[in-house]
Each structure stands twice: as C-alpha cells, then as structure tokens.
Amino acid sequence: IIASFALLILSSCQSNETNSTAKEFKGVMKLDVRESTPDWDPYIRKKAPEGSPNVLFILYDDTGLATWSPYGGRVNMPTMDKLAAEGLTYTQWHTVALCSPTRSTILTGRNHNLNGMGSITEGANGFPGYSSQIPEHVTTIGHVFQDNGWSTFWIGKNHNVPETDLSSGANKKQWPLQMGFDRFYGFIGGETNQFYPDLVEDNHYIEQPYSPEEGYHLSKDLTDQAIKMITDQKSANPSKPWFMWFCPGANHAPHQAPEEYIAKYKGKFDDGYDAYREWVLPRMIEKGIIPKGTKLTDFNPMPEDQANPGDFVRPWNTLNADEKKLFSRLCEVFAGFSEYTDVQIGRLIDHLKKTGQYDNTIILYAADNGASGEGSPNGSVNENKFFNGYPDALSENMKLIDKLGGPDTYEHYPTGWAAAFSTPFKMFKRYSNYSGGTSDPLVISWPKGIKSHGEVRNQYHHAVDIVPTLLEICGLEMPKVYRGVEQYPLSGVSMKYTFDAKPDAPTQKHVQYYSMLGTRAIWQDGWKAVAVHSPLTGKGNFDEDKWQLYHVDVDRSESNDLAKDNPEKLKTLIKLWNEEADKNFVKPLDDRSAFVQGNIERPSEELPRDSYNYYPYASPVPEAVAVNIRGKSYKIVANIEIKDANCSGVIFAHGSRFGGHSLFIKDKKLYYVYNFLGITEQQLVST
Numbered sequence: 001i002i003a004s005f006a007l008l009i010l011s012s013c014q015s016n017e018t019n020s021t022a023k024e025f026k027g028v029m030k031l032d033v034r035e036s037t038p039d040w041d042p043y044i045r046k047k048a049p050e051g052s053p054n055v056l057f058i059l060y061d062d063t064g065l066a067t068w069s070p071y072g073g074r075v076n077m078p079t080m081d082k083l084a085a086e087g088l089t090y091t092q093w094h095t096v097a098l099c100s101p102t103r104s105t106i107l108t109g110r111n112h113n114l115n116g117m118g119s120i121t122e123g124a125n126g127f128p129g130y131s132s133q134i135p136e137h138v139t140t141i142g143h144v145f146q147d148n149g150w151s152t153f154w155i156g157k158n159h160n161v162p163e164t165d166l167s168s169g170a171n172k173k174q175w176p177l178q179m180g181f182d183r184f185y186g187f188i189g190g191e192t193n194q195f196y197p198d199l200v201e202d203n204h205y206i207e208q209p210y211s212p213e214e215g216y217h218l219s220k221d222l223t224d225q226a227i228k229m230i231t232d233q234k235s236a237n238p239s240k241p242w243f244m245w246f247c248p249g250a251n252h253a254p255h256q257a258p259e260e261y262i263a264k265y266k267g268k269f270d271d272g273y274d275a276y277r278e279w280v281l282p283r284m285i286e287k288g289i290i291p292k293g294t295k296l297t298d299f300n301p302m303p304e305d306q307a308n309p310g311d312f313v314r315p316w317n318t319l320n321a322d323e324k325k326l327f328s329r330l331c332e333v334f335a336g337f338s339e340y341t342d343v344q345i346g347r348l349i350d351h352l353k354k355t356g357q358y359d360n361t362i363i364l365y366a367a368d369n370g371a372s373g374e375g376s377p378n379g380s381v382n383e384n385k386f387f388n389g390y391p392d393a394l395s396e397n398m399k400l401i402d403k404l405g406g407p408d409t410y411e412h413y414p415t416g417w418a419a420a421f422s423t424p425f426k427m428f429k430r431y432s433n434y435s436g437g438t439s440d441p442l443v444i445s446w447p448k449g450i451k452s453h454g455e456v457r458n459q460y461h462h463a464v465d466i467v468p469t470l471l472e473i474c475g476l477e478m479p480k481v482y483r484g485v486e487q488y489p490l491s492g493v494s495m496k497y498t499f500d501a502k503p504d505a506p507t508q509k510h511v512q513y514y515s516m517l518g519t520r521a522i523w524q525d526g527w528k529a530v531a532v533h534s535p536l537t538g539k540g541n542f543d544e545d546k547w548q549l550y551h552v553d554v555d556r557s558e559s560n561d562l563a564k565d566n567p568e569k570l571k572t573l574i575k576l577w578n579e580e581a582d583k584n585f586v587k588p589l590d591d592r593s594a595f596v597q598g599n600i601e602r603p604s605e606e607l608p609r610d611s612y613n614y615y616p617y618a619s620p621v622p623e624a625v626a627v628n629i630r631g632k633s634y635k636i637v638a639n640i641e642i643k644d645a646n647c648s649g650v651i652f653a654h655g656s657r658f659g660g661h662s663l664f665i666k667d668k669k670l671y672y673v674y675n676f677l678g679i680t681e682q683q684l685v686s687t
Contacts, residue, residue, distance in 0.1 A: 048149035054361040055243040061252035064371030064421035072283030079346035087445030092460040097437035102368040109467025111491040123597040129585030139482040142180025145243040156186040156247035163624035185225040194256040195407040205619040219341040250341040253383040253412040262336035269331040272316035273420035295559040308534040330413040333405035359447040366442040371421035375412030383412040424557040430535040432516035459507035464492030513580035518591025522577040526553030529573035
C-alpha cells in the first residue's frame with residue numbers, strides 16, 4: 001500500500017498542471033508535517049465575480065421568423081410573449097440554416113466550419129470543416145463558465161457528437177460532460193420520439209422515468225429535470241451562478257403533443273399556407289419585425305434547373321379536400337407541440353421567480369434554423385420516409401388523421417407550411433443562401449441588466465455572436481491558449497451594446513459568410529451576395545452558379561436582385577466569400593443527396609465483422625454503430641432459457657414502429673417482424 005501511494009505521488013508530480021501549481025506554492029515543505037507550512041492559495045478554484053448573473057439559453061429547433069406570437073405569428077407562445085414584453089426582440093438574428101452547425105457556433109463562438117461542423121453529424125466527411133470533430137483549437141463556453149466558477153447544465157438535444165461516438169463504449173470526448181458541462185439530461189442526435197425518447201443522463205443511456213399512459217412527454221420531463229438541477233445546485237452551492245443550455249426536441253419532427261394542446265388549434269390553419277403569408281406579413285410589419293413596404297417573395301423561387309423537387313410547395317388552391325384537411329391537421333399538431341413546450345418552459349421561469357433568481361438571470365430564447373421543409377410537398381406521418389426517399393401515400397395518411405400528434409405517428413407538415421412560417425423570405429431550413437433558412441427568432445430578457453422593455457432591435461447579428469455577448473456580460477475572456485493548445489479567435493462580436501442602443505442604431509457586425517449543403521452567401525455591411533443553388537440535389541458545378549445581389553438594409557425579404565445594376569459590388573462580395581471560405585475551412589462544397597452523404601464511409605473504432613454479439617441488460621446500441629443488415633443476408637441466433645411455457649417477450653429489437661425489426665415470443669410462438677418504414681411488414685411465425 002505504501003509503495004502504491006508513493007507511485008501515485010510520483011506520477012501526479014510529473015503532470016504539467018501539478019508542476020505549475022507547485023511553482024506557485026508559497027508554503028514550507030519539510031520532512032515532518034509539523035515543521036511545514038501549508039499554502040492553500042494555489043488550490044482554490046476561481047469564483048465567479050460577485051453579483052454574476054445566471055444564464056439560461058432556450059434553443060428551439062426548426063422555427064421560421066413568422067411562426068411565433070411575439071413575431072406576429074399564429075402559434076401562441078405565452079412564456080416567450082412575457083419575456084419579450086420584459087426584454088428585447090431581435091429582428092435580424094441569423095443562424096447557419098441547419099441544427100448541428102448552428103449549435104456548434106453557440107457552443108464555441110466560432111464559425112461552424114472552424115468547429116468541424118460544416119453539416120449535421122450524420123453528414124461528416126474527412127475534411128477539416130466537415131469532420132464533426134470539434135478541434136482542440138476551440139474552447140467551449142461550457143469550459144469557460146465552468147473554469148470561472150459557474151455551474152453548467154445541458155438539457156435536451158445534443159446534435160454535436162460524431163455518429164461513431166454514440167455508443168456506450170465509444171470515445172466520449174464530445175459528450176456534454178467532456179465539453180465543460182457538469183450535468184446532462186436529454187438525447188444525443190438530431191431528433192427523438194417525444195413519447196418514447198432515447199434518453200441519456202450524464203454519460204450513460206437510461207430508460208424514461210414513466211410512460212405516456214402516465215402522462216410522459218419529453219418537454220415536460222426536460223423541464224422537471226432542469227428545475228431539479230437548479231434546485232440541487234442552489235441547495236448545496238447557493239453562491240454560485242449557473243449556465244443552462246435548454247434545448248427541447250420542439251419544433252423538430254416528430255411533431256407530437258398532448259391532445260388538449262393540439263385541439264386548441266382546431267381549424268386555425270384551414271385558410272391554408274398561401275393565406276397565412278398574406279395574413280402574417282402585415283402583423284410582422286405592425287410589430288416592427290419587418291420594415292414597412294417589405295414585399296412577399298415567391299413560394300417556389302428556385303429556377304427550374306436548380307430546384308429540388310422535394311422542396312416544391314403545392315399551391316393551396318390545387319389541393320383536394322382531403323389534402324387540405326390533412327395539411328391543416330399536420331400544422332395544428334405542430335402548433336400544439338410548440339405551445340405545449342413553451343408552457344413547460346414557463347414552469348422553469350416561474351421556478352426562477354419563486355426562488356428569487358429571475359431578476360439576475362439572462363434569458364435568451366431562440367431557434368436554431370428556419371422552418372423545416374423535410375416533410376416533402378405532401379407532409380408525412382412518418383418523417384423517416386423523407387430520409388429514405390419514399391413518398392407518403394395520401395390514402396394511408398388519411399387513415400391516421402385522428403392519431404396525428406400521438407405515439408402512433410411520427411409526423412411532419414408539408415413544405416407549404418415551412419414556406420409560410422418563413423414569411424416574407426425565400427425558402428427554409430437547409431438554404432443558407434436565403435434568409436428563409438437563416439433568419440430566426442431571438443428574445444433576450446434580463447431584468448437587472450436591460451432597462452428597455454418590450455422593444456425591438458434591428459441590428460444584424462448571427463449565432464456566432466452569442467458567446468462574445470455572454471463573455472462581455474459576465475466579465476470573462478475566451479482563453480488564447482487552453483490546455484496547452486493555441487485557440488482560434490472568436491468569429492463573432494458582442495451584442496451587449498444593443499441592450500442600450502436605439503432600435504435602428506447601426507450594427508457593430510460587419511461580415512458574415514454562409515455555407516450549407518452546397519448553398520452559400522455572404523453579408524457585408526447591409527449587402528448580401530447569394531449563389532443560386534439548392535441543397536441535396538447533386539447538381540454540383542459550383543463554378544457555374546449564378547449570383548444575386550441584395551441590399552438587405554432596405555430590401556429585407558431579398559426580393560430585388562441588383563446584380564445587373566451593381567456588378568462591381570457583387571464581384572467584391574464574391575471575392576470576399578472566397579476569402580472567408582479559405583479562412584474558415586468551408587471548401588469543398590457538397591450538395592449530394594442526404595442518402596449519399598449519410599452513407600459516406602467513415603472510420604470507426606470497431607471494424608465491420610461477420611458476427612455481432614449482444615447481451616441482456618446492455619444499454620441500447622445506436623444504429624450508426626450497430627449491425628448493418630441493409631441489403632444483406634443474415635441470421636439471428638439467440639440462446640434463451642424458457643422456464644415458463646406461457647412466457648412471452650422480446651428477444652431482440654432494433655428500431656421502432658416507424659421502421660425496424662424484432663424477434664420475440666408471443667402466444668407460445670416465435671415471431672420475426674421486419675417493419676419497412678411503417679409501410680409494409682414482413683412477418684415470420686413459428687408453427
């Protein structure tokens with residue numbers, strides 16, 4: 001035991017960190033402790049400055065600027081409405097047009113390609129800007145807060161872990177606890193079932209605490225966990241401020257919500273998405289969200305040689321009665337989902353008020369990209385069909401219309417609603433070239449620090465500006481060297497000046513490039529150059545892209561192309577885009593289909609093998625690292641002991657009712673069922 005103890009001391013003293021601490025030690029070390037003088041100063045951790053605020057960042061998914069009530073939209077957000085009335089509503093805050101990349105910028109304050117997050121993690125490729133591996137040259141805001149005396153919590157969605165690192169035994173370098181967060185509760189990936197989520201607590205997978213029949217919904221659970229984390233922290237360490245990143249599954253598909261919230265919107269969208277655009281634009285202008293005189297853009301603005309058929313919007317007046325009924329119902333579900341989640345967040349805000357924390361808590365409430373067009377022109381009761389290239393059949397969808405929003409469906413509204421919720425802009429999520437993909441809601445409330453209430457701020461800003469803002473507010477700096485590695489400088493600028501600025505004061509931001517799935521653009525001092533290209537089309541030939549020019553300071557909806565009137569300005573901006581692309585690892589561009597990008601061969605810690613062994617009581621094995629049976633012959637062998645002739649249960653299962661396969665015993669028979677996207681089932685039953 002004594003030898004082991006001596007070895008431990010020796011190995012510890014050899015670390016750089018301990019050597020550094022030893023140099024700072026000002027005590028006296030003699031052979032006998034009674035003749036020695038301790039010095040605790042080198043070992044005292046940093047404390048947050050007195051009076052430092054808590055930070056709560058609420059980040060929704062897939063929400064266009066014209067969706068929510070604070071922005072004039074038809075989806076009621078009572079909690080966000082109150083925060084907007086007590087704080088500031090931003091009208092020109094932009095994102096990266098897709099979730100993983102935007103979230104990486106909020107996590108680090110660097111452009112998404114510098115973070116290796118040029119696409120979602122499922123589209124990772126072997127290039128610096130697309131690896132999905134956040135480099136050591138980038139420190140997270142979690143680490144900065146943690147190192148400076150804040151408690152750090154991450155609740156909900158995390159879509160910034162490489163696919164190959166999702167399993168229980170994989171490298172966890174990019175899991176939340178290793179990225180500077182003390183606690184995590186949520187799901188890792190782009191989406192999850194709201195009634196039966198794939199839950200992770202801290203560094204391990206868990207089962208959900210109770211069932212939908214008992215009232216379970218993920219939004220409710222996440223709020224309960226958030227309140228508990230803050231309660232635990234304040235009970236034990238009341239002097240410490242905290243930072244919480246709260247990322248609900250809403251508004252990403254599957255759109256699922258309690259029936260009573262869906263029912264609140266019955267008939268509210270029967271006028272259709274064409275009419276919604278005409279209805280919402282004047283309301284946005286009246287609220288000061290959009291300048292007076294802003295024009296509506298076309299529903300289908302992409303030229304025929306560039307358009308992606310999956311993103312086409314079918315005019316409302318061409319739909320038959322069943323289609324209108326289905327499309328309206330799909331939107332009712334979406335709206336109910338969004339409001340229900342906002343009401344749950346309201347419980348968290350109420351907790352802060354009851355415990356005296358609200359006044360000194362900075363609350364940011366935002367969305368990560370524009371409304372989603374991933375529901376196809378016809379909508380879907382099973383979004384997995386979109387990602388596999390299988391269209392929905394109207395007759396099949398109509399059979400499920402009364403079950404939409406519940407556990408039996410996994411739905412997504414059609415592209416028409418994505419375009420409507422992106423009013424007045426062109427296109428939607430995935431299109432980084434147009435504001436329909438990047439212009440997002442942002443409300444900031446901080447009673448102790450923001451004097452103006454209920455005002456708008458029209459300064460142009462971006463998701464990379466969040467970290468610099470929080471650092472300035474809290475009196476912190478991003479380290480230039482972290483754990484021995486020189487850091488990339490921050491890509492953004494602080495927005496704190498806007499707290500005391502006039503609504504139309506000049507922005508302090510000057511340049512922002514955009515790039516996503518083959519789309520691209522650049523903004524500089526109120527001008528924007530746009531390459532006309534659609535994502536996921538596989539058309540390539542980027543050097544032949546036509547470019548457009550917009551003066552967005554006066555043409556917010558990007559409706560008046562000035563390329564012919566000002567060719568020199570356009571040329572300057574195109575040159576600037578290339579400079580920013582080289583500086584930020586943006587190249588090469590990739591517009592190949594989701595299927596092609598999703599099946600890029602990537603290195604894995606585990607080589608493909610002929611046999612995969614799975615054991616009872618093990619944690620779930622994610623699809624990305626599980627056995628791949630697609631297009632292959634296979635057999636499933638299970639060793640089981642039957643002690644009861646009437647036994648039943650699952651032996652093996654992979655997937656869900658929306659796509660997957662299972663081997664199980666029922667009614668004294670062995671069943672094997674292969675479920676193809678909920679479309680067809682192949683069933684083998686023992687005799």
